[in-house]
Amino acid sequence: MIERVAQRDRAAFDTLYLHTSAKLFGVAIRLLRDRADAEDVLQDVYVRIWQRADRYRVSQASPMSWLITIARHAAIDRLRARPTRTAPLEEGAIVTDGAPGPEENAIHTSERRRIEGCLAELDGARADAVRAAYVEGYSYKELAERHDVPLNTMRTWLRRSLAKLRDCLDQ
Amino acid sequence: MSEERQTPHGPSDDDALAAEYVLGVLADEERRGAARRIEREPTFARRVTLWQQRFAELDDAFVPVAPPHTLKAAIDARVFASPPAPAASPAAPRMPSQHGKHRRAPTPRVPIRPARPEPRGLAALWRNLAVWRLATAVASAACAVLVALMLITPTEVGLTPTLIASLNPQDGTLQFVAVYDNRSHLLRVAHTAGEAPPDHALELWLVPADADPISLGLIDASGGAAALIDAALADRVNGAVIAVSLEPPGGSPSGAPTGPVVAAGPTRAL
Numbered sequence: 001m002i003e004r005v006a007q008r009d010r011a012a013f014d015t016l017y018l019h020t021s022a023k024l025f026g027v028a029i030r031l032l033r034d035r036a037d038a039e040d041v042l043q044d045v046y047v048r049i050w051q052r053a054d055r056y057r058v059s060q061a062s063p064m065s066w067l068i069t070i071a072r073h074a075a076i077d078r079l080r081a082r083p084t085r086t087a088p089l090e091e092g093a094i095v096t097d098g099a100p101g102p103e104e105n106a107i108h109t110s111e112r113r114r115i116e117g118c119l120a121e122l123d124g125a126r127a128d129a130v131r132a133a134y135v136e137g138y139s140y141k142e143l144a145e146r147h148d149v150p151l152n153t154m155r156t157w158l159r160r161s162l163a164k165l166r167d168c169l170d171q
Numbered sequence: 172m173s174e175e176r177q178t179p180h181g182p183s184d185d186d187a188l189a190a191e192y193v194l195g196v197l198a199d200e201e202r203r204g205a206a207r208r209i210e211r212e213p214t215f216a217r218r219v220t221l222w223q224q225r226f227a228e229l230d231d232a233f234v235p236v237a238p239p240h241t242l243k244a245a246i247d248a249r250v251f252a253s254p255p256a257p258a259a260s261p262a263a264p265r266m267p268s269q270h271g272k273h274r275r276a277p278t279p280r281v282p283i284r285p286a287r288p289e290p291r292g293l294a295a296l297w298r299n300l301a302v303w304r305l306a307t308a309v310a311s312a313a314c315a316v317l318v319a320l321m322l323i324t325p326t327e328v329g330l331t332p333t334l335i336a337s338l339n340p341q342d343g344t345l346q347f348v349a350v351y352d353n354r355s356h357l358l359r360v361a362h363t364a365g366e367a368p369p370d371h372a373l374e375l376w377l378v379p380a381d382a383d384p385i386s387l388g389l390i391d392a393s394g395g396a397a398a399l400i401d402a403a404l405a406d407r408v409n410g411a412v413i414a415v416s417l418e419p420p421g422g423s424p425s426g427a428p429t430g431p432v433v434a435a436g437p438t439r440a441l
Contacts, residue, residue: 010251012337012348015363017243022235029236042238046246060220065227076195080202115228133194135232140196162190163183169225 013050020064021046024071031075031137041078045071072134079137118168126161129154189218193226336413338434340365345373345434347394349413356405358387360413362394365434373433374422376414379407389422390415412437 024045028038048070056066119127125147132138138146144154191197192205209216333354338347344365351358360375367373373390375398387398400408414435416428423429 012363013250014243017246021243022237023233025238026236027230027233030233039239039242042242043246043249047249050250061223061227065223065230068227068230068233069223072195077202079195080197080199115225130194131229131232133196134226134229137195139198140191141198143196158191158194158196159187162187162194166186166190166225 016049017046020067023064024067027068027071028075030135031072031079037078038075041074042071045074048074076137080139114169115165118165121168122161122164126157129158130161130165133158185215186218189215190222192219193222334409334438334440336436336438338413338415338436340433341435342417342431342433343368345415347390347415347434349436349438351400351408351438353405353408356400356402358396358398358400358408358413360390360396360398362390367394368417370420371430372418372420372422373415374418374428376416376428377404377408378412378414378435379404380410382407384414384428386423386426389418409438409440 021042025038025042028041028045029035032038032041049067052070056063060066061069119130122130129138129143129147132143132146140151140154140158143158144151147154149157188197188205192202192209195202197205205215205219209219334351336349336351338345338349338360340346345362345367346364347360347362349358349360358377367390375387375390375396376384377387377400378384385404387400388396390396412435414428414432416423416432417430418428419430
């Protein structure tokens with residue numbers, strides 16, 4: 001009996017992997033900028049997903065958001081455990097791909113522009129810092145270096161920006 | 172260990188820390204401290220969840236990259252070779268057997284052929300599925316839930332899926348998942364595995380306990396179906412079986428299944 005259920009779960013896990021692994025690998029690659037590390041982390045990610053699947057609550061996040069959160073945090077945990085980043089940081093503007101992936105659909109269209117709209121209300125450099133953190137995995141130290149300010153200044157700036165973002169998004 | 176900061180944890184400090192955690196900007200020790208607080212403090216965990224929701228739209232920026240083919244085998248070795256864990260984690264260190272062996276009586280795998288005349292006895296099916304019910308009461312089938320929700324409700328938050336059914340192969344390899352929302356009375360079905368035989372329709376049925384099957388229409392070409400359950404039937408969905416039968420093109424001519432049941436499963440509360 002348990003074996004049959006485990007079989008069904010395994011088939012589900014395979015299906016989950018099929019549908020999500022490219023996106024999650026993309027997350028790992030973007031944050032870690034090292035293919036070998038990204039491959040290691042992706043394994044950890046799917047092990048965590050298997051172990052935590054019963055904690056997923058639909059009221060808290062869409063399934064894909066939940067999975068991406070696990071992937072982001074696994075990648076960032078790895079980044080923060082390293083003394084320094086192995087790959088050089090980019091100078092200048094971040095390359096972000098704002099284009100929706102094939103799995104996105106129209107349900108979020110009205111929502112999609114909200115964070116863009118709210119980020120647009122921030123000073124350009126502040127919005128850039130928020131994106132650099134979320135999408136590129138920059139730490140406070142790296143953001144401070146990137147913007148050439150002391151770490152405490154960066155922290156104050158970011159905290160103020162986050163408060164503004166929250167007020168804007170929660171309207 | 173001084174992961175506690177010198178300043179007191181006012182709510183706005185906590186909210187900022189939660190955002191910083193989600194963004195990933197904290198240094199190693201602070202980050203681990205925040206992670207520990209998520210485990211220990213539900214209020215803090217809730218702040219983190221809200222920040223994750225706020226930033227979720229930025230996930231569009233991540234471009235998919237296909238991982239190497241070898242990776243899945245490595246993952247499987249870690250996930251399924253580990254010893255049985257307590258509570259909600261799945262057990263089974265053994266390799267799974269093939270599809271088609273889900274039924275109690277061993278049967279040779281028979282490819283689905285057109286024009287198979289004997290309909291499956293639904294009483295026999297029901298007896299088999301009572302066995303499934305027992306199984307699903309015991310185990311979480313957590314991944315099946317996640318897959319179902321993902322396939323059927325890709326980016327909707329705030330949906331209230333109430334019941335789920337894993338429609339397992341009864342004859343052949345077809346598998347589906349079904350999710351039912353008891354507020355909207357909408358049942359949605361998605362194909363998850365197996366091949367549909369050509370020149371046949373796949374018809375969806377609701378089989379409430381001790382009642383005749385009720386047609387919910389045909390599975391469409393993309394492998395999905397959506398059915399609005401009549402208000403009169405809505406309270407009988409819980410405890411019913413959802414089944415898919417093989418029918419002539421256009422569906423059963425009689426209003427009852429005429430072909431074999433290819434996939435079925437009992438509904439289960441989420």
